[in-house]
């Protein structure tokens with residue numbers, strides 16, 4: 156083995172257990188050992204070792220799962236942090252990336268140098284492993300689709316310790332599961348093969364600031380605009396307490412601001428300005444506190460995301476998809492947004508508006524708008540309060556919901572539907588086939604029998 160194994164109780168075990176977990180709220184779950192794998196051979200050796208010892212296998216790529224899915228009691232945690240290689244084939248325009256590669260921080264600049272792009276996460280440090288397996292909401296997602304739709308193939312180590320490639324022609328059931336099963340994927344991905352796109356010419360933003368009292372008017376306007384927006388236009392309404400929002404002279408920050416931040420990818424400036432035309436007039440019946448529009452870049456947007464999600468903080472997160480009209484959502488969202496009470500906590504309405512059937516892949520739940528809330532704080536004494544708040548308020552919204560996106564969930568507190576019933580049944584068959592002994596740890600949840608039941 157080229158990597159390093161830390162058995163529980165050994166020096167270095169605790170750093171290996173949680174040192175790469177982004178959320179400072181580290182759960183009390185203790186793997187039997189942690190293997191810092193150096194290469195795919197180590198992953199296979201690790202899977203075989205786990206079988207000998209009777210451990211399950213848990214996996215970590217970028218460590219950005221809010222709920223620290225990589226931490227399972229009595230498992231062998233295989234940390235893939237060193238599997239971070241990048242490659243590109245100019246003939247096929249397919250990039251290869253190790254699962255620990257951060258999509259924004261490393262893949263995006265690597266591809267930009269080649270005039271190519273891939274929809275990495277909005278936050279630059281998210282690891283490709285967890286991000287792509289669960290779907291991946293990235294820049295320009297409304298136009299290019301879920302990031303996992305651009306996964307051409309995966310190299311995996313199976314639960315039996317074999318090296319296998321899965322794509323549309325080979326091991327197609329595993330390839331199907333690799334695009335949406337998230338932590339239920341029954342193997343370990345050691346390399347992704349990614350279809351790339353031409354780099355966009357121009358990115359623009361259009362940013363309006365409103366007071367929270369205008370939530371109903373702004374939401375009504377957005378729900379009206381959304382169906383007619385070009386797919387390259389991505390509107391996000393965020394309730395945020397951060398001070399850096401556009402404010403006209405003489406206007407004060409309202410404490411919690413509603414920031415309508417829309418981005419667009421276009422070939423040139425005039426096209427970007429034209430695509431943002433529907434936002435020119437602003438919402439009828441609401442008074443903007445500030446407005447800014449102009450060029451931006453993915454790097455600048457990534458920086459803003461990283462500032463909103465600082466290191467060293469504790470996070471409690473939940474989400475729901477919804478097809479409900481603005482008038483139904485506005486009272487619940489207004490209540491939730493009025494209760495944000497830490498500098499970084501925020502909550503978003505994201506206009507997704509699915510417009511076509513999804514390809515044949517495990518990811519099968521999406522809806523008109525995406526609603527997610529992020530409680531961000533520093534005191535461990537607040538854990539219970541913020542976790543209860545986030546999941547209770549999201550549960551209220553989810554009464555009008557269509558399910559969740561795995562990326563912003565914590566099923567140890569609130570479970571909801573994340574796959575269609577047919578996809579969930581099919582995933583069980585794929586798991587039974589590829590991992591009959593249940594070697595690879597699956598979804599962390601408080602009620603396994605109610606997994607994928609609508610909350």
Ligand SMILES: Cc1cc2nc3c(=O)[nH]c(=O)nc-3n(C[C@H](O)[C@H](O)[C@H](O)COP(=O)(O)OP(=O)(O)OC[C@H]3O[C@@H](n4cnc5c(N)ncnc54)[C@H](O)[C@@H]3O)c2cc1C
Nearest residue numbers: 216217218219220224225277278282284285286292338344
């Ligand atoms: C600050 C922040 C911003 C975020 N922004 C976005 C965003 O813009 N868009 C979005 O879609 N999501 C976003 N997320 C959610 C994020 O994509 C998920 O939490 C994702 O699981 C993180 O992937 P990871 O590899 O970093 O996480 P990890 O914690 O390393 O992995 C999570 C789990 O995924 C599975 N897994 C990971 N890698 C592998 C592998 N190689 N083989 C098999 N199973 C594996 C394992 O079950 C693992 O425990 C964000 C999260 C954070 C913390």
